Structure formats: C-alpha cells, structure tokens
Amino acid sequence: MAAEPETARQKELVHLVRQDCGSCHGMALKGGLGPALLPETLRDKPAEGLAATIYYGRPGTPMPPWKAFLSEAEAAWIANKLMTLFPE
C-alpha cells in the first residue's frame, strides 16, 4: 500500500474525483456514460488494475489517462478509497 497523500492533497483528489471524474461517472459515483465506481461494483477488480486505469487510461474507451494531474501513488490511493468508502 502506497503512502497516504498529505491531507490538503487528499482534499484536492477527492474534489477531482467527485467533480471531474463525476462528469462521466456521476458525482455520487453511481455511473453515467462511464461505469459506477462504488465498492460493490469494484469489489471483484484488482486494486492495481484500477490504479493503472486511472493513471494510464483505457485505450478504446473514453477513459483518459490522468497521469498529467496525479502520481501513481495518488492513483493507487484513489483506487483504494473507491473500493472502500470514498470521502464526501
């Protein structure tokens, strides 16, 4: 498990996920043009795969890479939070 980002950075990442990932996945992360990102929908997926999808995107789908805006460790932190309970 990667080191936790600083508290202020965590707030920024949560805002990014809710607001900007939310354009496609919904602000409540229940899905939209992109799939739902709730613990129950992600349960069977490996955390490393989710982190890689966030960081590198998924070619052939509209999911873009976010690597210009966050580090691999931060992508892993987001993936972990999505799989448990994502902060408001």
Added chain:
Amino acid sequence: MRLLLIALFALFLNACAGPQLRGTGDLGLIIERASGHVTLVNTTARQPYARIGGLGDLSHASAVYSRDGRYAFIFGRDGGLTKIDLLEAKIVKRIIQSGNAIGGSISQDGRIVVAQNYTPGGIKAFDADTLELLSEVPAEFAPGQLSKVVGLADTGGNRFAYALFDGGEIRVTDFSNPRQPTTQRFPAGSQPYDGLVTPDGRYFLAGLFGEDGVAMLDLWQPEKGARKILENYGRGQEKLPVFKMPHLRGWSVAQGKAYLPAIGRHEVLVVDVATWKEVGRIPVRGQPVFVMARPDGRQIWVNFAFPDNAKVDVIDTLAGKVVHAFEPGKGILHMEFAPRGENVWLSARDDNKVLIYNTENFAKLGEIPAESPSGIFFTSRAVRIGF
C-alpha cells in the same frame, strides 16, 4: 367618516388582491448540483427570488420548460424527474423514473415530456400535466442489449430524435400516439456522445466520439438515412485525451453555420449548414465543452474541459476568430444567454457563484451565490425547437 370608509375599502381590496400577477418570460433556474437544490432567478432584476431543495442527485441535471414557461421539468442523474412551478416556487410533482438518467425534452405540443436514460437504456414518455408514464421505448440494439441514450431532442410532429452511445445509431421515435410510439433506426457511426436538432427542426446531428466525424440525418427526408459530415476532421493526428464530453444543442447554429466542438482538439469546427461542408476551424484555448451562439449569432461563447475549465473564449462570427479570452472563475461549467443576448450568465462551480456579464463590452454586471452551480436554464427555452 366617508374618507375613512374609502381608505378602509382600499385596504380591503389590497388584502383581497392576492399575489401580484406576473409573466414568466424573464425567469429561470440554476442547478446546484452538489446539494439537490435549484435557485430560481429573474433575468430582469438579475437576482434570485427563491430556492427549492429535495431534488436528489443533480450532477449533470438539465431542465426543459412547459409552453407557458411556468413549469420546469428537471431531469436528475438519479432518474428523478421533478416538475417545478416557477411562479409559486415549489415542487408540483416528483417521480423516480429510472436508475440513471441524462436529460430529456418536451414535445412540440407541450403535452409529452420524454426522459432519456442510461440505465435502463432507453427513453420514457410522461404526461406533462401529471407525470403519468405513457410509454417506454427500450434502446435495444442487439438481442438483450440496451444502449445508453444521448442527444434526445424534440422535432416536429411530437417526434423525438436521439442517439445510442453503445449502439451507434440515430433513432427517431414518433409519439403522435403517445401510448403506442413508433421508432425508426439509422446506423450513425461509432459512439455518438450527444446530439442536436437545428433551430428549424430539420436536421439532427450526432457528434461521434469513437471516430472523427458527425452523423447527420435530414428529418424531412429520413428515408435517405444518416450520413457523415466532417469526416476525418482530425486528419489522422493523435487525439488528446478527453477529460469531459462536449455538449451539443441547437445553440451551435449561427449565421448559416454550425459551430461544433472538435473532440480531443483545441478547436471549434465551422460547418456551412447549406452544404454541410467544413468551412473553417477556429483555434481556442482548450477542448471545447459548450459552444454556444448568442441569440443574434454574432458571438460564440466557448468553455472548456478540465484542466482548462477556468477559461472562456468568445468568437466573433464576423471576424471568424476569438476576440475576447478571459478567466472569469473556477470550474466554468455552463453558460446561458438572456433571451435576447445582452447578458450571459456563467456558472463558476468551484467559486460557488453564478457570474453575469454584458456580452457587448464584457463588463461584469453582478453575481449570484449558488452552491456548486452547474446548468443554468431560462424560460426562453420554452419556445425553441430542439430543447
């Protein structure tokens, strides 16, 4: 004594007069996406006059209006469909019509409200008075497979055009018999992401995400099928990653040309509506999300996807280039023009306010507090085809 009686009588009359009569032509609403509220606004006073809560998940919410501009129908992400009375500033009726919705439209005669849904993929028609379900049309594109629906827009004759993101089709559903709709299907291309009906109601355009191009259907001659315009506008260059899908609507048409967002490029594409040929492209400062013409068509205002969503570029259609570029606030999500375009309202999501600008000299006229504002919808939409 006589004077006193007259004075008393006047008081009595005032007390009976009830609420002051008013029209709805200068009213509107602001979606506050994070808290399930809408703020009702007056575009003459440029002030809010009421706030209504309890509308559920309003991320990506949109609104359409009854013909008289009195009622707004608000489509929430969570499948909520809420009818609001703008004069009494209250919810008239609220239903949950699907699991995951993306917007809707209202029929030419104002009697049918149609919602477009991601889950379950398809459209549903409701009585505009009662919100009673009239019929539903699943977006089945292969046996057992439902597509997410995008781009729903009303056209003449209580017909609605829309596109299937997963199915790659344009569809036209005729609700002239609202309980027994009929649907025509047209192959369109890869991953339509949104659609628009031109202001005259004749053409439906579906922007494609999965390929460079736009699918176009002549609704006056649907038997000719959908054809591609702007094919290969990327000319084989690699696309930039797209951090937000652009939005299309009939506001893109101005002065005989359609101004359309290029997917994965920092450009606005210009198409001649008579020939449907590309006649230009205008460089802008980010990936366009909304490309909206001022009602007179002289200006096109453009906002952008993350990470450029603090910027707004204004194109002068006579000069064919950006004439004003500024950064009005953080997270500019949406724009709406006053009915005749003298002002524009911009929602600045991360500043928690709506900003009002003069479109002639770009001076800021004021601002309205709103919690995480997204869509702004004025009642002038009530009289437009394709809204």
